[in-house]
Amino acid sequence: AQSVTQPDIHITVSEGASLELRCNYSYGATPYLFWYVQSPGQGLQLLLKYFSGDTLVQGIKGFEAEFKRSQSSFNLRKPSVHWSDAAEYFCAVGAQEDRGSTLGRLYFGRGTQLTVWP
Amino acid sequence: ETGVTQTPRHLVMGMTNKKSLKCEQHLGHNAMYWYKQSAKKPLELMFVYNFKEQTENNSVPSRFSPECPNSSHLFLHLHTLQPEDSALYLCASSQGVGRPEQYFGPGTRLTVT
Numbered sequence: 001a002q003s004v005t006q007p008d009i010h011i012t013v014s015e016g017a018s019l020e021l022r023c024n025y026s027y028g029a030t031p032y033l034f035w036y037v038q039s040p041g042q043g044l045q046l047l048l049k050y051f052s053g054d055t056l057v058q059g060i061k062g063f064e065a066e067f068k069r070s071q072s073s074f075n076l077r078k079p080s081v082h083w084s085d086a087a088e089y090f091c092a093v094g095a096q097e098d099r100g101s102t103l104g105r106l107y108f109g110r111g112t113q114l115t116v117w118p
Numbered sequence: 119e120t121g122v123t124q125t126p127r128h129l130v131m132g133m134t135n136k137k138s139l140k141c142e143q144h145l146g147h148n149a150m151y152w153y154k155q156s157a158k159k160p161l162e163l164m165f166v167y168n169f170k171e172q173t174e175n176n177s178v179p180s181r182f183s184p185e186c187p188n189s190s191h192l193f194l195h196l197h198t199l200q201p202e203d204s205a206l207y208l209c210a211s212s213q214g215v216g217r218p219e220q221y222f223g224p225g226t227r228l229t230v231t
Contacts, residue, residue: 032218032219034219036222041206041224041225041227042224042225043122043124043208043210043222043223043224043225044208044210044222045222046219046220046221049219090161094218095218104149104166104168104212104214104218105163105166105174106218106220108160108161109160110160111160111161
């Protein structure tokens with residue numbers, strides 16, 4: 001069964017500190033992987049995506065993520081956090097192959113809430 | 119970001135009311151989705167439409183009725199809702215095969231009184 005685990009429900013960091021948000025997935029196929037960010041009362045914004053190729057992908061707002069197949073992980077990182085990064089972050093996985101009814105479906109983690117201290 | 123719009127942004131309705139949520143995507147995508155996001159719960163996929171055809175219905179109660187008249191518009195018709203249906207309802211769209219990244223609207227905050 002497909003699943004995404006974000007082990008940290010809530011993370012607090014100081015502004016300027018580095019950040020790593022963890023994501024592990026279980027998927028019986030070659031995955032597409034995504035990170036989304038959601039500010040309060042807003043929709044989800046796509047931060048970055050991994051389809052194939054270089055396992056280190058760059059996204060918007062200075063974020064990057066590394067795909068590690070051996071660990072089934074896709075952790076999100078940022079070298080220096082800004083107060084405006086405070087939000088909820090969601091990891092998601094989807095199928096690369098056409099699987100009929102699962103076509104286009106994404107599976108989301110439960111999210112990690114990021115608080116940034118000034 | 120105006121690729122996917124949703125109206126209204128906020129809605130308060132009584133349990134006997136009938137209302138509709140509207141979603142429109144301006145991205146030329148072929149697939150559209152309704153999600154429910156409740157506090158302290160994971161994002162729940164409700165319905166999936168590909169090329170106007172419903173391809174997924176995740177055991178959603180019949181008081182929620184989706185409609186997809188074309189690839190750009192998606193509606194969620196609501197009637198006789200329950201207080202536990204209060205949530206943020208998110209619409210998303212994607213290109214489909216080979217381009218599964220979904221783009222979300224800002225959501226409709228629904229409160230059922």
